[in-house]
Amino acid sequence: MNDLSRLAHGVLFPALGRTYVTRWAKERIEAGLGGFVLFGKDISAGEQLRELTASLHALGDHVLLAIDEEGGDVNRLEDYGGTSVPGNHALGRLGDPQRTRQAAHQIGLSLVEAGIDWDLAPAVDTAVNPMSPNGIRCFGADRAQVSEHAAAWVGGLQDAGVSACAKHFPGHGLSGTDAHLGTPVVPLSRAELLDHYLDPFRSAISAGVDSIMVSHVRLTEIDEVPATISAAVLTGILRAELGFDGVVITDALEMHGIRDVAGLPEAAVRAIATGADALCLGAWAYQEDVAAAVDALVGAVRNGTLSEQRLFEANERISRLGNRPKPAATGHDDSVGQQLADDVVVVHGDPVLHGNPGLRGGRALVIRLDPTHSPAAGKSSWGVEQPLRDAGVDLEVVAVNGSTYNGDGMVRAELGQYRDEYGPDADVVVLIRSSHRFEWQAPILAQLRERCPQAVIVDMGVPGDDFADFRGWIQTFGAARVCAQAATRRLLGTWSPPPSSTSRTSTR
Known part of the structure; x- marks a missing residue:
């Protein structure tokens, strides 16, 4: 396996699709795969999950395992040994960032127990549109409140030893479109984005968030394509204006929000070329999609569409994840979520x-x-x-x-x-x-x-x-x-x- 192929593998985060380590997963880890995003269908019991994550970690030096554990309505571990806490909407209504930090910390502790390195949370969209499908996942409709709770959530999770991921940059809250089903549109100017719309992401960055997930939102005043593949958004705004130097991961490339614009191989190349570091392929993306993405990335370097240096830079950033120190005290406290739920x-x-x-x-x-x-x-x-x-x-x-x-x-x-x-x-x-x-x-x-x-x-x-x-x-x-x-x-x-x-x- 040559170095270029290893670099291409290193930016990919497909699903696993089974409750055990498959043959293709072993082969791709040996080839340098960055890791996996685990979904509900990969989990059948708490002990099974711990055995699975231990087995995957043992196959490589830096196999990152990510999951969507937001708490509330979006969770994977609640029924499998994790903790149950109210989601962001409830935490925002309680209005106490310290309690939000406590909730995120308990989620982090349960993820450490499960062998998870990277939590694709919190959602820091601002639910200004009452028809937003993400409303229950948002801390509220007030941008200052969302910003405050975003920082608290990031701090609580990362103090538990798990990398956080603020999403869905630049923010879904103004649109009523579900990016799984179509491309959300946010018709804001650059000045409006920088003046206030992006404040929750600024707050997360100030809190030291390890990663940010870029969404398939189309900023019509900035670019004609979704943010996932927009250099103007990723490099021009997130990197240059907001100063973020951590890992940028895409939302799933199988979603219609990007798939209707560019198929997975093309989207993989364009996302990396425009500033993303890690590619979430999606819940139903396995061996064949990994092969297609690797071939596309390698081919793009060879034909001059993508620089090898850009792949190297992405791999270097990804190597920083999964290294947070774990707290001395182990075990999560389920009473925290119970009390929050009663109080709200x-x-x-x-x-x-x-x-x-x-x-x-x-x-x-x-x-x-x-x-x-x-x-x-x-x-x-x-x-x-x-x-x-x-x-x-x-x-x-x-x-x-x-x-x-x-x-x-x-x-x-x-x-x-x-x-x-x-x-x-x-x-x-x-x-x-x-x-x-x-x-x-x-x-x-x-x-x-x-x-x-x-x-x-x-x-x-x-x-x-x-x-x-x-x-x-x-x-x-x-x-x-x-x-x-x-x-x-x-x-x-x-x-x-x-x-x-x-x-x-x-x-x-």
């Missing part, structure tokens, strides 16, 4: 299930309106069903989404049958997440307002619609496991605030 909850009206005056027993109908599943989240499970079942509540469940055939009819039929069987005052729980973003949910919620105002709404997303006209309304501001557990305690009436609690209750 807001309760309106009377949410306690009438069939559950004590601890166990009773019955409820759960109507779950599933939002469009974000590929970033990695898993689609959410809600209070399992915690309620664990508490002994007998559940009937009807779940619908935007593509469900006759979804409103399903809800109407199940609600009518349930109330006929158990009475008009039987407990009904309606689970939603950011319902204001999904037009198809409006007629179902209108139907429930008319027919069942005694239902309890559990909103686990970004606030939008007002549900004060229902008997009870619980807002968790995220769908992490600890958020579901906090909501369940309110439904069962088993939670009481400690004297110093900051959890909020609204009455009407």
Whole structure:
């Protein structure tokens, strides 16, 4: 394997695609592969993950293992030995950067236990657009607040010995487009970007963030192509104006935000040529995509499209990652996330299930309106069903989404049958997440307002619609496991605030 091929391999971070070390993975590590981004399908148990990461690390001197562990709705380890903490939206609402730092530190400690070197977090987009698909992953809509929490999150994670990655440069918050599905557009001038829009990234850089992820956002006043392959954005703004000299990694090159403009081999060459150092290939990018990217990079050097020095520089930057000292104390503290989740909850009206005056027993109908599943989240499970079942509540469940055939009819039929069987005052729980973003949910919620105002709404997303006209309304501001557990305690009436609690209750 020649030096040029090793340099090309060194900038690549594909998925693994299995819960074990595959033959192709061994071969590519021997060839100099930079490492892997691990996704949910690579993990089946905590012990399996630790064995996997140890095996991968043992195959090379500097095999970097990265993961998307943001906390909240975007997590990989919550069910596999990691810790559960509320996500950025909830942390922003709590408004205490020190607690944000604590949450990130616990995530970092759980990643160290799992053998992970590099966390592709935090998201420091500013959710100024209420229709943003990333709203729940943002610290808020106020740029100064986001900047403050971004620095705290970076510091907490990196103090645990894991490299952080501020994303998604230059920021998704103004667009309502999901980059997995299309190319987001941000029509801001260079002056507007430098004056305020990029402040959260400045803050992360000042906090010493090890890496920044560049997104597929198209800055129409700066360039005609996505930021991922724009020299004007990567070199002209991120490097020259913001002074960042750490690792720049691309968002996944399999996403439509870049794929609709340039296929993976072409995008790989253009991203490195314009200033990126590491290429995230994507959750479904394996051996064949690695081979195609290597061939493209080597070919680009040979035909003069890409300089070998640019590849060398990228490899040198990547070599700095994964070297942070680990704290002497080991083990994470799950009580941190539990307390944060309890403290951020807001309760309106009377949410306690009438069939559950004590601890166990009773019955409820759960109507779950599933939002469009974000590929970033990695898993689609959410809600209070399992915690309620664990508490002994007998559940009937009807779940619908935007593509469900006759979804409103399903809800109407199940609600009518349930109330006929158990009475008009039987407990009904309606689970939603950011319902204001999904037009198809409006007629179902209108139907429930008319027919069942005694239902309890559990909103686990970004606030939008007002549900004060229902008997009870619980807002968790995220769908992490600890958020579901906090909501369940309110439904069962088993939670009481400690004297110093900051959890909020609204009455009407």
